Amino acid sequence: MKQFVMLVLSGLLMVSCQEVPKGYVINGIVENMPEGKVYLKSFRNKMFFDVDTADVKDGKFTFKGEVDQPLLFGLATDQMDYPVQFFIENVNMNVAVDPEGETITVENSPINDLFRENATKVFEKGYNIDSLVNKYPSSPVAAFYLYRYFTYQLPLQQLTETRNQLSQNLADCPYVKDLDAIIEQLNHVQIGQKAPEFSLPDTAGVIVSLSDFKGKYVLLDFWASWCPPCRKENPNVVKAYQKYKDKNFTVLGISLDKDKGKWLKAIEDDQLTWTHLSDLKYWDSEIPALYGIRGIPANLLLDPDGVIIAKNIKEEELHKKLEEVIK
Known part of the structure; x- marks a missing residue:
């Protein structure tokens, strides 16, 4: 009996000493891509960053790692314009994706079921x-x-x-x-509050501050050359600028571009003749965060004292508001 108990305890000890599996394993398939590379990307602040790379062999790849909690990641191939998104949690997941990133399926992950259902x-x-x-x-x-x-x-x-x-x-x-x-x-950029001060380089590299425009109605216009809705709204802003520029009104363009050439070309192509500022840091720029900007186009209308009097006014709403406040 004593020997039996010792054997049982010995067996339990061996089991307890075995390493408990933890972390995630992604067993992936890339359809119609027998060879190549797949990139695993983490997501932060609207951007993806490379964290791992796997070789594709016979259309298959594997990633292993560990996350502190379920988080959004992206998978990309060299053919993709943008990563396909999915959540990683510490389980074994089967993932299938096409090389262009148009579709992705994830098995054995309830979190991804909910994510895909609402995507x-x-x-x-x-x-x-x-x-x-x-x-x-x-x-x-x-x-x-x-x-x-x-x-x-x-x-x-x-x-x-x-x-x-x-x-x-x-x-x-x-x-x-x-x-x-x-x-x-x-909470600090609501209508009726003073717009936060900032300084940025203009197209020539000269530092310009918001306070330089004190005494004017100013439309802070957040946009970028790569943003189709922004480019679509630009003619409307041009129309408003041309109508009110001689009535103590101006536009101050704040771009989220990262390519100066594309930024300058968009300004010229869209005939945006007001002052333009950018640090060319994309979403890493501190100014959008300062104003709680999460998507573009976005704007704020300031009175001559720098107080916010309207937010995100576009199309006809922009013209109506300007007509109301500028006499």
């Missing part, structure tokens, strides 16, 4: 982010979608109320932390 819905008019957060308050997917797509769509009060529905279990989630930072900043 196109979030762009539909009338999508109810409150419902998703209310139904899945502990899901990083709900936190991600709220942070990524609705910080510039929802009024501040509604955004704050929806954020407060998220579980305390997500307190360390980077999307919740970023969301809280955005809400904090938005």
